[in-house]
Ligand SMILES: NC(=O)C1=CN([C@@H]2O[C@H](COP(=O)(O)OP(=O)(O)OC[C@H]3O[C@@H](n4cnc5c(N)ncnc54)[C@H](OP(=O)(O)O)[C@@H]3O)[C@@H](O)[C@H]2O)C=CC1
């Protein structure tokens with residue numbers, strides 16, 4: 211039985227992860243961690259997730275339960291993710307990271323940790339989005355520089371980072387395929403007298419509204435026709451099941467940093 215620890219166990223994804231682990235053969239929830247000072251510390255993780263008592267009490271420190279965990283699943287915020295990663299590296303525990311919005315130094319810390327432990331790091335764990343990344347690569351290769359490319363994403367009102375990690379990854383995949391540097395060619399929103407569109411830019415538009423789980427559309431617009439590739443998530447369970455699949459998969463790897471394309475066998 212693979213023992214999984216969930217950090218941010220009381221969050222939207224944390225609760226869904228607890229439920230997904232309970233539904234999956236070969237894995238068990240062995241620890242649940244929340245922020246120090248959180249009112250959720252001391253509660254039962256199963257009751258918190260709405261699936262009944264599991265006998266796993268929420269604690270406020272990952273290091274204190276490290277000995278009970280084979281792999282951590284972390285969907286929190288960049289700063290706690292950085293701390294959780296360091297604890298996993300120190301303790302030799304594998305980690306699956308779904309948190310988005312990491313800065314360059316935090317991403318470098320993930321890359322460095324891969325020298326010692328197995329890490330899966332992906333902004334979107336759904337099968338559909340990862341398939342869409344392959345379709346985007348193919349579409350960018352065929353349509354090339356002849357089209358205007360825009361990435362439009364929509365999420366719930368509680369999301370704190372923008373554009374979404376998925377939108378940025380979509381932009382990176384397209385930019386890499388077209389030999390562009392996303393840092394140079396990305397345009398985030400538009401306002402005022404912007405001038406004509408530069409064909410080589412990749413535009414990003416963000417919507418934050420209500421309870422939208424996660425929607426991404428990439429538009430490749432030419433003269434006389436356009437291609438749109440859209441993914442719509444209607445349940446967080448799709449991300450949680452992907453993360454649990456990643457947790458089982460990473461148990462086979464000694465060390466290294468992988469993404470969901472590796473987990474799903476979509477590389478190459
Ligand atoms: N890769 C993927 O497939 C997906 C990625 N995400 C990403 O996952 C992240 C979390 O999203 P979501 O679940 O909606 O956010 P939530 O805010 O609902 O959950 C985050 C949880 O982490 C807790 N937390 C904060 N600090 C710590 C800490 N130091 N130790 C332990 N727990 C802590 C928060 O507690 P408190 O509220 O008390 O601060 C909260 O319960 C985001 O970055 C999001 O973009 C989301 C869905 C899919």
Ligand SMILES: O=C(O)C1=N[C@H](C(=O)O)C[C@H](O)C1
Nearest residue numbers: 310333334369374375376424
């Ligand atoms: O915060 C969310 O909810 C989501 N975040 C991820 C992202 O930033 O790409 C993935 C998913 O769309 C939900």
